[in-house]
Amino acid sequence: MAWRWPIEQVPFTGILITEATRAEGGWLLNKDGYRYLQDYDLGKPEPTPVLRSMELGPRDRLSQAFVHEVEKGRTIESPYGPIVHLDLRHLGAELIDTKLPMVRELCMAYERIDPVKELIPVRPVVHYMMGGVHTDINGATPIDGLFAAGETACVTINGANRLGSNSLPECLVFGARAGKAAAEYAASAKPPPSVVIRQADDEAQRLDRMLSADRGTEQIADIREEMQSTMEDSAGIFRSGDSLTKGIDLLAELQQRLGRVQLSDQTRVFNTELVAALELANMLDVAECTLHSALQREESRGAHQRTDFPTRDDARFLNHALTYRDSDGSTRIERSPVTITRWPPGERVYGR
Amino acid sequence: MSDSIQMRVTRYTPGQDTEPTVAEYGVPLRRDWSILDGLNFVKDHVDSSLSYRWSCRMGICGSCGMNVEGEPKLTCATFLSDYAPGPVRVEPLTNFPIVRDLVVDIEDFMEKLPRVKPWIIRDDEKSVIDGEYIQTPEELEEYKQFSNCINCMLCYAACPIYGIDETFIGPAAIALAERYDLDSRDRGQRERLDVLIEREGVWGCTFVGECTRVCPKHVDPAGAIQRYKLKAAKENVMAFLLPRGA
Numbered sequence: 401m402a403w404r405w406p407i408e409q410v411p412f413t414g415i416l417i418t419e420a421t422r423a424e425g426g427w428l429l430n431k432d433g434y435r436y437l438q439d440y441d442l443g444k445p446e447p448t449p450v451l452r453s454m455e456l457g458p459r460d461r462l463s464q465a466f467v468h469e470v471e472k473g474r475t476i477e478s479p480y481g482p483i484v485h486l487d488l489r490h491l492g493a494e495l496i497d498t499k500l501p502m503v504r505e506l507c508m509a510y511e512r513i514d515p516v517k518e519l520i521p522v523r524p525v526v527h528y529m530m531g532g533v534h535t536d537i538n539g540a541t542p543i544d545g546l547f548a549a550g551e552t553a554c555v556t557i558n559g560a561n562r563l564g565s566n567s568l569p570e571c572l573v574f575g576a577r578a579g580k581a582a583a584e585y586a587a588s589a590k591p592p593p594s595v596v597i598r599q600a601d602d603e604a605q606r607l608d609r610m611l612s613a614d615r616g617t618e619q620i621a622d623i624r625e626e627m628q629s630t631m632e633d634s635a636g637i638f639r640s641g642d643s644l645t646k647g648i649d650l651l652a653e654l655q656q657r658l659g660r661v662q663l664s665d666q667t668r669v670f671n672t673e674l675v676a677a678l679e680l681a682n683m684l685d686v687a688e689c690t691l692h693s694a695l696q697r698e699e700s701r702g703a704h705q706r707t708d709f710p711t712r713d714d715a716r717f718l719n720h721a722l723t724y725r726d727s728d729g730s731t732r733i734e735r736s737p738v739t740i741t742r743w744p745p746g747e748r749v750y751g752r
Numbered sequence: 753m754s755d756s757i758q759m760r761v762t763r764y765t766p767g768q769d770t771e772p773t774v775a776e777y778g779v780p781l782r783r784d785w786s787i788l789d790g791l792n793f794v795k796d797h798v799d800s801s802l803s804y805r806w807s808c809r810m811g812i813c814g815s816c817g818m819n820v821e822g823e824p825k826l827t828c829a830t831f832l833s834d835y836a837p838g839p840v841r842v843e844p845l846t847n848f849p850i851v852r853d854l855v856v857d858i859e860d861f862m863e864k865l866p867r868v869k870p871w872i873i874r875d876d877e878k879s880v881i882d883g884e885y886i887q888t889p890e891e892l893e894e895y896k897q898f899s900n901c902i903n904c905m906l907c908y909a910a911c912p913i914y915g916i917d918e919t920f921i922g923p924a925a926i927a928l929a930e931r932y933d934l935d936s937r938d939r940g941q942r943e944r945l946d947v948l949i950e951r952e953g954v955w956g957c958t959f960v961g962e963c964t965r966v967c968p969k970h971v972d973p974a975g976a977i978q979r980y981k982l983k984a985a986k987e988n989v990m991a992f993l994l995p996r997g998a
Binding site: 414415479506509510511512619620621663664665667669670671672673676 | 765766767768782783784786795796797801804809810828829831852853
């Protein structure tokens with residue numbers, strides 16, 4: 401599974417500063433105040449924005465350039481890790497207020513920065529996952545009665561790197577289709593068979609045990625933070641066979657520790673700690689799927705960039721990866737074909 | 753600036769506590785930390801049973817409204833350092849029943865909101881093939897301000913009328929009715945006026961203006977209520993002079 405990394409997010413809160421800032425002529429600067437994108441085959445710096453060039457390059461290439469700047473020691477240290485600066489000052493208050501009012505409001509209200517006078521600290525942050533629950537175009541999954549739409553689903557419209565602004569239409573279109581299909585299913589479905597009811601009983605008992613049992617001393621926040629850093633280190637903007645293998649081992653440890661999480665909140669009214677524990681379990685499963693499929697995908701495509709396999713390999717990997725958990729707990733990847741309609745994959749060239 | 757601040761937070765678990773109590777937590781005081789960041793610090797590192805709603809951290813979802821030092825605020829957009837050296841008091845929104853700790857019961861608002869039919873009502877629906885309902889930037893400007901409402905309910909917490917009379921439909925619902933009334937694509941003014949002309953509609957408001965003062969998105973519900981009162985008054989005069997059906 402590939403994750404989308406826009407560059408222009410402020411550290412810590414992870415607020416997304418819209419890509420429109422770059423379209424209007426914002427500059428990305430390293431610690432020397434240098435428009436570093438010119439060093440990464442993204443064109444020459446011009447005073448005004450040039451289509452498909454420099455700051456108007458695609459988000460994945462910009463995020464990759466950021467990593468290289470970190471490696472060269474040309475980024476700025478912050479309490480939340482390395483950052484670069486997004487400079488809008490030369491655009492002036494009038495343009496910012498008319499074309500980018502939300503940006504100024506967000507920076508002032510949530511970050512205490514005025515982009516008219518100050519540089520905005522930014523770094524790439526995971527923003528969207530292109531993979532998800534396997535569905536058809538009506539949101540139906542291979543499991544009867546389970547429907548999914550939006551970011552959680554993978555209806556395969558996004559390929560390996562979603563385009564800007566496509567997540568909202570995705571929700572509107574496939575949310576409506578999935579809603580209709582689910583309603584039709586519910587109206588005609590027979591009562592669940594006893595095996596499904598027994599499964600539901602097991603699930604209720606599992607939740608009861610989570611609330612009551614004396615399971616151990618692990619804390620949700622600790623495991624979540626370690627999962628985040630594991631994923632960033634092993635499957636970040638660049639991955640390799642080594643980093644992914646290491647990440648898979650670390651996640652297996654975290655899965656073990658998850659079983660020893662002790663909830664201090666054992667009430668049944670608005671128990672957000674229980675929700676957090678369930679979410680963490682799901683996130684760990686998704687993280688495992690990501691690493692296993694990334695390890696087997698020995699190529700680079702879209703947001704999936706392997707340093708050990710830097711080129712696209714359509715012969716082996718122009719396909720979707722479906723992740724299964726076998727009864728012994730191991731992970732199995734199967735492949736399903738990609739149907740090319742109007743636009744076959746091509747070489748992506750910028751700044752030339 | 754000291755490097756930590758005390759937060760005094762309301763705690764309440766139904767069935768366990770007879771009434772809300774106050775717990776005090778020390779949290780790091782950083783220039784860019786909001787009240788919500790302080791609560792998240794408590795939940796992650798001090799007491800994981802603390803309960804509150806939050807989601808986006810950027811003033812869009814409208815779920816993290818609480819009373820900070822007695823004032824309804826979005827806690828993601830309210831900074832700890834503005835209350836230094838502290839302590840800073842964080843309580844559930846006023847005028848709503850408490851479910852748990854800082855979580856309030858929003859059922860009343862959820863029931864009231866659809867009464868004003870906050871969606872586009874058409875006499876006739878165009879088919880998809882006939883294309884979009886076109887709107888000019890000027891027509892958008894007409895209602896844009898009222899469309900910024902994020903249903904955070906700070907205006908209900910601030911409204912003294914809603915505090916006394918819970919049948920009052922309230923500021924956000926009226927602002928949203930106005931948002932659709934002013935939309936050039938909408939034909940539902942009549943249906944909404946029928947709801948808001950009632951006693952629990954616009955007439956409950958005595959124009960205190962607190963709703964507009966606390967609104968984090970500058971929606972100006974008080975302005976919407978005044979505009980609606982004018983519409984309702986006109987309608988009453990017309991109904992007197994020209995009874996419907998006559």
